[in-house]
Amino acid sequence: MIEGKLIKFYREKAGLTQGQLCEGICSATHLSKIEREITEYSGEITHLLSQRLNICLDDEFVRYHNLQQKLKLWHNTFVMQQSKESEILKEEIEKETLIQLPDFQVFYQLLSARYYLSNYQLETALLIIQNLQKNESSFSPQDRNMLKHVLGMYYFHNGQYRDCIQILTSIDQSQYNQFEYYYHLALAYHLIHFNIISYYYAEKVLDYFQKTLNVIRIIDTETIMLLQLNAKELHDFEETKERYEQLIRTCDTINEIDRKSKLLNNLAFELYRRKKYKEASELYKEAMKLMDEKVPHYLTALDGYINTCYKGKLLSNEILLELAHKGLRIAKSTKSYNWIFFELHLYQLNHEEDDYYHFIETTALPFFKNMGFTMLIEHYEKKLFHFYNRIGAVQKALDLANSYIQGRKSYYDHE
Known part of the structure; x- marks a missing residue:
């Protein structure tokens, strides 16, 4: 029974009182009960009311259900990492007048926060989250847990990994069937180097992504699992390399350039750890060529490239200084904490040992802690x-x- 909601929505949109709308049709009390969906009513009454509002209820039912479906599809684009489809659906949904209905507002705002998070617009996402939190007590269990998921994602993007873990582990699994949050838990645990727990959640979510045929997220999850295998000790290199190359080939097949660049960066790091500096530097360069300089992963690759070339004595000090200045400039313009690493590079390359260790003691370590x-x-x-x-x-x-x-x-x- 959504007739009452639609009638109330269009009545308010037209600026009519209940008395004005129902005059000659029914009492204002009866209309109030229709709008609140707490009474039986005849089709003739709703027909007359819709005529006065100049709407066709059958058409509005179709619009209502179409919008419901579009919101679900928009949600799915985030899980499936389909950015182009997400943009198209966002535009279509924003043009739909019925999105202002209370039925859709919470889910729509939750999805909007996810959209801004996926586009690294953290301040906008946080404002939406904070507004939602004001009315959280009235949410359904599904929406309340989804808010926790979105807040956890905000914490993750903001580098607050322990806060991310705390809020995501408070999700009630029995009331929230979006198991994608296991992936974000695996990532957060990885970034604070709780490798066994990270692997555990990655394994759980891999099963979910395989069942839903989510190829892109399968690549992401298998990448996390590979990172855990090499975290504390060096795993068998041939197996590590083979698995990375297999994932890179998969990226080529589905034209996933962004993920390919991250995989190249990760494999370069494994080569660096094994002191294969020349091979590592080539992969870092290949990874950076595939990245926009404004994305966070570019700075990670550039930092790795400078480290590798410095350790392997592959580039002159002058060129390394230029690269470190470039990294520092980008990090500061994008407000990335990676500026710390490039500051350290500059101290090291300028042979300012005392300043290098003073910076570690007073700035780097306190931040990392x-x-x-x-x-x-x-x-x-x-x-x-x-x-x-x-x-x-x-x-x-x-x-x-x-x-x-x-x-x-x-x-x-x-x-």
């Missing part, structure tokens, strides 16, 4: 520990030893 970047903390604490020992700063070295266990492998250098 605040964000929960476990592996980065271990990596830079190890560097700082050895520096303090070398210059005879015994107390500082002892202080660091409280949070650092001598002999741990660095994820970044595998030393």
